[in-house]
Amino acid sequence: MQKKHPIQCQRCKADIPENDEREFNGKVICEDCYMILLSPPKACDPWAAYCAKSFSEKTGSRPDLNPVQVKILQILKETGGISIQELSEQLELPLETFERDIAALRHMEKLRAEMRGGRKIICLWQNND
Ligand SMILES: [Zn+2]
Known part of the structure; x- marks a missing residue:
């Protein structure tokens, strides 16, 4: 054979x-x-290189917001949308220190980026008011 x-x-x-x-x-x-x-693994959004996976592992389920993230959302709510540079000024933090928070919030669908008049504006995912 x-x-x-x-x-x-x-x-x-x-x-x-x-x-x-x-x-x-x-x-x-x-x-x-x-x-x-x-079942390909979910691709990470390249703009938000920080994957939601890393904090869901840490907290188990829904991640709590850190103080910077809370502040970011508050500023976005007050301003209705702001450029990343202006956000940096309002937070009094250099961009690189809160980039990860932006990415994390984006993954949680708390905020999004949109183009307004040729500028990239960060705003709340939904305007609840
Ligand atoms: Zn194979």
Whole structure:
């Protein structure tokens, strides 16, 4: 009897156990790769490089806002939207110290960025008033 050559996964190059091969986009792949391709990890928004994952791990579920984040939301509520430079002035903090807070708030859908007259404005996700 002729020995069957093991099928190799075209994605990870692993030998696929018999009958475990899957087909995806015309490629023969192993079951692990199939699962990965079927449920790709959620891509992070490049503007908000800080992934929501890191704080949900820390707190378990809904993250609490830190004082800077609370202040940011307060300023956005008062101003109805403000540029990042103006926000920096109001917070009296350099941008790099609260960038992560902006990104975190964006992931929590508390704020968003929009273009107004060619300028990038940070504003509340929803105006509740
Ligand atoms: Zn594979």
